[in-house]
Amino acid sequence: MPRSADANKEMREESRQKILAAALAVFAEKGYNGATITEITKRAGVSRGLASYYFPNKHLLVDELLDAYLDGVAAIIDIPGTADERLAGIIDGVLSGLLNNLPVQGVILALVVQPSTHPIFAEVEARKDERLVRIEDSLRELFTERGAADPAVEEIMLRSVLEGVVYKAAVYGPQYPVEPVRQWLYRMYDLPEPKGTLAGVEPPPVTRLRASERGY
Structure with a gap:
């Protein structure tokens, strides 16, 4: 059964928040210059394509x-x-x-x-x-x-x-x-x-x- 529009919206927001939380964690450990989108993506547990869709850069x-x-x-x-x-x-x-x-x-x-x-x-x-x-x-x-x-x-x-x-x-x-x-x-x-x-x-x-x- 296809997901409803509300369910899709909720999942997208959940993914965004995971990425932001991961970014905070990586920034805390390595600073802004030492952090990479690849590492943030890995920490968030989402695909690189999804992370780049929401946040193309640091x-x-x-x-x-x-x-x-x-x-x-x-x-x-x-x-x-x-x-x-x-x-x-x-x-x-x-x-x-x-x-x-x-x-x-x-x-x-x-x-x-x-x-x-x-x-x-x-x-x-x-x-x-x-x-x-x-x-x-x-x-x-x-x-x-x-x-x-x-x-x-x-x-x-x-x-x-x-x-x-x-x-x-x-x-x-x-x-x-x-x-x-x-x-x-x-x-x-x-x-x-x-x-x-x-x-x-x-x-x-x-x-x-x-x-x-x-x-x-």
Whole structure:
């Protein structure tokens, strides 16, 4: 019996997601320049022809990954509630992403800052400019509600601090003290103390951060 159009569409999307997941894994192991479409195809368990149909080159793979990353940022920002509730939700959303998808965060960070892939990120940002402006304006409105003297600077600093946290967590992996950092951010922004922890367990004491040869 022939598959329905919906079933075919679902299978195509499943194949695309397998390819993207494989690309993230290979980029994490070998970097953008060291990765090949052949290796990504093998890791995904799909034919080279199918992979090339969706993504004829690595550039398009990176474009898709960064596009999804920016959509994820937008989803974290677009939460309801008071200004304080929204700010707490943004902090928790970013830190939960670290706990749940730390290797992915590290790969995305590398793709953003590497000289060979940063121009692709710039292209994605330019294409998503309208959405990014809405994100920036939403954050600035949040800080306006909180009585900030310069909401634009507050928006830039929040993003800078959170991106710095992502960078450090990507470098130091599971030893990075996510929960103590969360509590520090709540205090810095004078938010009510969080109830419970993101991981559901009490964090270990903070130690000195040292990079592992094995990474994360």
